[in-house]
Amino acid sequence: MSFVIENVFDKYTDPATLARIVDYPNVTAMWRECVRQYADLPAIDDGRAYSYSELDDLASKVRGMLEKAGVARNAKVGIFMPNSVQFVYSFIGCSTYGATAVLIPPQLDDVTLFGFSMKYGLDALLTVEAMLPKTGVLATKRPGFPVLDAGNPGEDRATDLDMNTDSPCAVMFTGGTTGRSKGVILSHRAVMRGTKNGCYGYKEVFNQRYFIVLPMTHVFGLIRNTLTSLYTGSCLHVCHDNTQMFKEIAMFRPTIMVLVPALAEMALNISRQFGRNMLGADCKYIICGAASVAPYLVKAWKNLGITLFPGYGLTESANLVSGNPDCLEHPDSVGYIYSGMEVKVVDGELWLKGVNMLDGYASEPEEEARSFSDGWFRTGDLVRFDEDGRLYITGRIKEIIVLSNGENISPAELEATFNECDFIQDCLVYSRIENGRELLVLEVLPRPAVIATVEESLRDSFIREQINEINAKLPSFKQVNKVVIRTTDFKRSPSMKILRKQD
Amino acid sequence: MDRKQIFDKLKEILSFSFSDSSEILDKCSESSNLITDLGLNSVGMLFMVISIEEAFSVSFENVNFSSFVTVKDVIDYIEKNRREE
Numbered sequence: 045m046s047f048v049i050e051n052v053f054d055k056y057t058d059p060a061t062l063a064r065i066v067d068y069p070n071v072t073a074m075w076r077e078c079v080r081q082y083a084d085l086p087a088i089d090d091g092r093a094y095s096y097s098e099l100d101d102l103a104s105k106v107r108g109m110l111e112k113a114g115v116a117r118n119a120k121v122g123i124f125m126p127n128s129v130q131f132v133y134s135f136i137g138c139s140t141y142g143a144t145a146v147l148i149p150p151q152l153d154d155v156t157l158f159g160f161s162m163k164y165g166l167d168a169l170l171t172v173e174a175m176l177p178k179t180g181v182l183a184t185k186r187p188g189f190p191v192l193d194a195g196n197p198g199e200d201r202a203t204d205l206d207m208n209t210d211s212p213c214a215v216m217f218t219g220g221t222t223g224r225s226k227g228v229i230l231s232h233r234a235v236m237r238g239t240k241n242g243c244y245g246y247k248e249v250f251n252q253r254y255f256i257v258l259p260m261t262h263v264f265g266l267i268r269n270t271l272t273s274l275y276t277g278s279c280l281h282v283c284h285d286n287t288q289m290f291k292e293i294a295m296f297r298p299t300i301m302v303l304v305p306a307l308a309e310m311a312l313n314i315s316r317q318f319g320r321n322m323l324g325a326d327c328k329y330i331i332c333g334a335a336s337v338a339p340y341l342v343k344a345w346k347n348l349g350i351t352l353f354p355g356y357g358l359t360e361s362a363n364l365v366s367g368n369p370d371c372l373e374h375p376d377s378v379g380y381i382y383s384g385m386e387v388k389v390v391d392g393e394l395w396l397k398g399v400n401m402l403d404g405y406a407s408e409p410e411e412e413a414r415s416f417s418d419g420w421f422r423t424g425d426l427v428r429f430d431e432d433g434r435l436y437i438t439g440r441i442k443e444i445i446v447l448s449n450g451e452n453i454s455p456a457e458l459e460a461t462f463n464e465c466d467f468i469q470d471c472l473v474y475s476r477i478e479n480g481r482e483l484l485v486l487e488v489l490p491r492p493a494v495i496a497t498v499e500e501s502l503r504d505s506f507i508r509e510q511i512n513e514i515n516a517k518l519p520s521f522k523q524v525n526k527v528v529i530r531t532t533d534f535k536r537s538p539s540m541k542i543l544r545k546q547d
Numbered sequence: 548m549d550r551k552q553i554f555d556k557l558k559e560i561l562s563f564s565f566s567d568s569s570e571i572l573d574k575c576s577e578s579s580n581l582i583t584d585l586g587l588n589s590v591g592m593l594f595m596v597i598s599i600e601e602a603f604s605v606s607f608e609n610v611n612f613s614s615f616v617t618v619k620d621v622i623d624y625i626e627k628n629r630r631e632e
Contacts, residue, residue, distance in 0.1 A: 287596050287607045306590040310564075313594060317563040318601055449590050479571055481586040512583060520613060525586040 047387040049433045052380045053244035056369040064250060065243045069209040070232035071139040074239070074275060075100070076204070082277040085251070088129045089296065090282040096274075099133050101201075106137025108200030110168065113190040117142035117205060119167035120215070124148040124157065125175055125194065127260045127282050132270060134170045134194045135260075139213050139232070140204040143167075146215040146227070146406075147261040151519075154181040161186065164215065164227055164406050170194045209233040215406050216263055218359035218452070227406035228263075228359045235267065237400040238362030241382045242272035245353065245369035246329055248299065252278040253326070255298035257289055257307065264334050264450070267363040269302040290314065290322045297326040304334045305341065306449035306482075308352060312344055321348045333357055333364070333378075334450030336437060342375035354378050356437060360421055361385075362400040366435045377434040388420070393441055394427040395420040443544065445475045448482050451521040455544075458522060462486060465510060467494040472534060472542055473524065486511065486524040489533060504529060548629070553603075553622050560598040564591055577619040585618075595621070605629060 054062060068074040078087075079100045086093040094102075115121065121143045123134050138145040146164055148157065158181040161169065168190040171179060179191045207213075213232040217225050230238075243249050254273040258265035273280040281296040283289050290311075301323055303311070308330055315322045323330070330345060330352040337354035345352040355367035356378035368379035381387055385398035397420055405411045415422055426439040440446070445453040455473040462471045469491040476483050490507060498506045507529055515523045534542040548556075558572050564587070571585060581587045587595065592615075596607045599621070605628045615621050 285608060286593055287600070287610075287612075290597060306588075310590050310594045310597075313563050314597060314601075317560070317598060447588070449588065478586070481571075481591075482588065483586050484588070508583075512580065515582065516616070520589040520592070523582050523588075525582055525588060527583060 047389075047429050047433055047435070048381045048383060048385055050383055052433070053367075053369050053382075056245050056371070057243075057247060057249065061247070061249050065240060067240060068236045070207045070211075071136065071213060071235065072204045072206050074236060075103070075136055075140055078274055078277065085277060086279040087274060088132055088280050088282065090129045090284070093279070094129055096277075099129075099136065102129075102133040102197065103137035103140060104201040104204070105197035105199070106134055106170065106194060107141040107202035107204065109192050109194075109197045110138070110141050110143065111202040112198070112200050113168060113192060115141075115143065115168045115190060118211075119143045120146055120165055122146045122148050122161065122164075122166045122169040122171075123261075124150060124152075124169055124171045124179075126150045126172075127256060127265075127284075128172065129282065130172050130194045131260050132274075132280075132282075135214075135266070135270075137194075137197075138170065139207075139235075141202065142205040142207055142211075144212040144215060144229075147217070147266065149217060149259070149261050150175065152178070154178045158182045158185055161189070168192060207232050209236075210403075212403065214266070216261065216266070216359050218263075226408050226411055229403045229406055230362050231403050234362040234400045234402065235271070237384055237398075238263075238267040238357075238364060239271040239275050241364040241367070241400065242268045242331070243276060244382065245367055245379075246351070247370065248328060250276045250278070252276060252299045253297060254278050254280045254300050254302065255283060255293060255296060256280055256302070257283045257286055258302060258304065258334075258450075262334075262450075263357070263359040263363050264302065264304070268331060268333075268357075293322065293324055293327075297324050299326050300329045300331065301327055302331045304448070304450035305332055305337045306335070306447070308332050308341055308345070309338070309448070312341065312348075315348065321350070323348075323350060329353065331355065335446050335448045337375075337378075338448075339375035342372055346372075356435065358423060360402045360415075360423075361396060361398075362402070364400075365396065374430075374434055377430070377436050379435060380433055381435060389427060389429070390417075390422075392426045392428075392438070394423045394425050394435075396423060397421070445473075445484070447475065447484070447521065449521065453484065453522060458486075458518075458524070461518070462488065462511070462514060465514065467491055467507060467510065470534060470542060472544070474544065476526075478526070481525070483525040484523070485526045485528060487528040487530055487534070489530045550622060550626065553625050554618070556602060557599070557618065557621065557625075560595065560602060561585065563598070564594050575618065577617065577622065579618045581615060581617065581621070599625060603629060 082096040087096045087099045088094045172195045213235045215227040333355040353368045357364040366379045458473045469489045471488045
C-alpha cells in the first residue's frame with residue numbers, strides 16, 4: 045500500500061491560502077519573495093519590532109561583513125549565539141550569501157567550540173558580543189580565523205546569490221542514533237520543503253503571530269518555528285527568558301505556539317493551577333513534536349479552545365515527516381505523511397526517502413553507512429499505519445531515550461559516566477513514568493570490595509551522595525531523577541550483557 | 548507568611564506539576580533534593596519557578612535556578628526576596 049496520500053491536507057485549507065503555499069528552490073528565492081510581499085510588516089519582535097525590509101537590510105550587511113572578511117561564497121560559517129533577532133538575520137544573511145550555516149548550540153564551552161571549528165571545517169564564525177569570551181580558545185589556536193560580531197555588522201552590503209537547490213544550506217546537530225552529537229547536512233531543497241510542510245492542515249496560515257521558546261539551533265525551532273513564520277509573512281516574538289514566558293505571551297498575544305510536549309503539558313498545568321489559559325485568548329494552535337505527545341494533551345487543550353497538532357519529524361528530515369490536519373479523531377496518531385516523501389516499513393522500522401531528507405552527516409562516514417540502506421534513511425522508529433494511512437509510532441529500535449522535552453538521551457553514554465566511579469560495579473539507565481512524572485532512573489549495583497570499606501549503616505547515603513555529586517555536574521537534561529540501589533545482580537543475556545528490559 | 552506556610556504553598560504548587568504526586572509530596576521535606584527526590588526535570592523546574600512567581604510575587608528574572616538543590620534553597624530564596632519587597 046502507499047502510505048503517502050496526496051492532497052490529504054488540502055481540504056483543511058481554503059483554496060486562496062493553498063495557492064500561496066508554493067515551492068522555492070532556495071532560501072534566497074523565498075526571502076526575496078517575503079521582502080517583496082511583506083516589506084513593511086513586522087517580521088521579528090524581540091521587544092522592538094523589525095520589519096521584513098529592516099531584516100533584509102541587516103542580512104545584506106551580514107553578507108557585506110562576510111565578503112569584507114574574505115569569506116568565500118561556498119564557505120562554512122558557524123552561527124554561535126542564543127535565540128535573537130541577530131540569529132535570524134545571520135542565518136538569512138549566511139544562506140543567501142551562498143554559505144552553509146553551521147548552527148552551533150550556544151551552550152558549548154570555549155574548548156568544544158574550537159573542536160567544532162576544526163571537526164566541521166568552519167571558515168568563519170558569526171557571533172554576538174556576549175558570546176565573545178567563549179571564542180578565546182578559537183582565536184588563539186586559529187590566528188586569523190574570522191570571528192565576526194553580527195550585533196555590529198557595519199555598513200558594507202553584498203548581493204545575494206541564487207544557490208543550486210541541492211547545495212548545502214545548514215548543518216544542524218542531533219543526538220541521533222548513537223547519542224554522540226552529529227552534524228546533519230540539509231540542502232536548500234530540504235530546508236525549503238520542511239518550511240513549506242509547516243503550512244498544511246489548518247486554516248489560518250499567513251500573517252500570524254508566532255512565539256519562540258525552542259532553541260533556533262534545533263530543527264523544530266529553526267524550520268517550523270522561525271522559517272515557517274517568515275515564509276507566511278508572520279511576526280515571530282523571540283522569548284528572552286523562559287521564566288518570563290507567560291508574561292511575554294500575555295503582552296505579545298501569539299496565535300501559534302510551537303512546543304515540545306513537556307512545555308505544552310507545563311503550560312496546561314500552570315493554566316489549571318491559576319484558572320486561566322496561560323497561552324492567551326488569541327492562541328489558536330499548538331504545533332507539538334520532537335517527542336511523543338500524550339493524547340490527553342490534545343483533548344485538554346481542545347477544552348481550552350486550542351487545537352494541538354501532534355506531528356513527527358527528525359533533524360534528518362528537515363523537520364516534519366508527518367502531521368495531523370485539523371480533525372483530530374485519532375490524537376494518538378502523528379498524522380499523515382507529507383507529499384514529496386517515499387516511505388517503507390521494514391521489519392516494523394520506518395525508512396524514508398524524499399526531497400526533505402538530509403544529504404548525509406558532516407565528517408561522519410561511519411554513521412552515514414549505519415543510517416542508510418540502498419539510499420533509504422533508517423529512522424530507528426518502530427511504526428504502524430492504519431487503513432486510512434495515518435502513522436503511529438510504537439517504539440524505538442535504537443537504544444535512545446527520547447524525553448518529553450524532546451531531548452535525546454543515550455543511556456549507554458550516561459551509564460559509562462557513572463561506571464567510572466569505583467564503587468559502581470554496573471549500572472543501568474532507563475526512563476519510567478511514576479506518579480505521573482517522567483523519571484530518568486539510574487539503577488546501580490555497588491562493587492562489594494569498595495563498598496565494604498564504608499560502615500554498613502552509611503553505605504546507602506554514601507552511594508547517593510556520590511551519585512548526586514556526579515549528577516549535579518551533568519547538563520540538566522541528562523540528570524537522573526531517581527536512584528535505585530540493587531542488592532542482587534541485573535538480569536543478563538547469555539553473553540552477560542545487562543538486559544535493558546529487567547521485568 | 549511564615550516558613551511553614553511557604554512550604555505548604557510550595558507543596559500545593561508542586562502538586563499541580565504532575566498528574567499524581569501525592570505519594571512523593573507526603574515524603575517531601577525541606578531537605579528533599581529537587582531532582583532526585585522530587586523528580587523535577589528541567590521543564591519541572593521551570594514550572595516551579597513560574598508558579599512561584601505567580602503565587603508569591605517573587606521575581607526569578609536572570610536567576611540561574613540550577614543553584615537550587617533542595618526545597619530549603621527554594622524557600623530561602625522566597626523568604627529573602629519577599630522580605631526585600
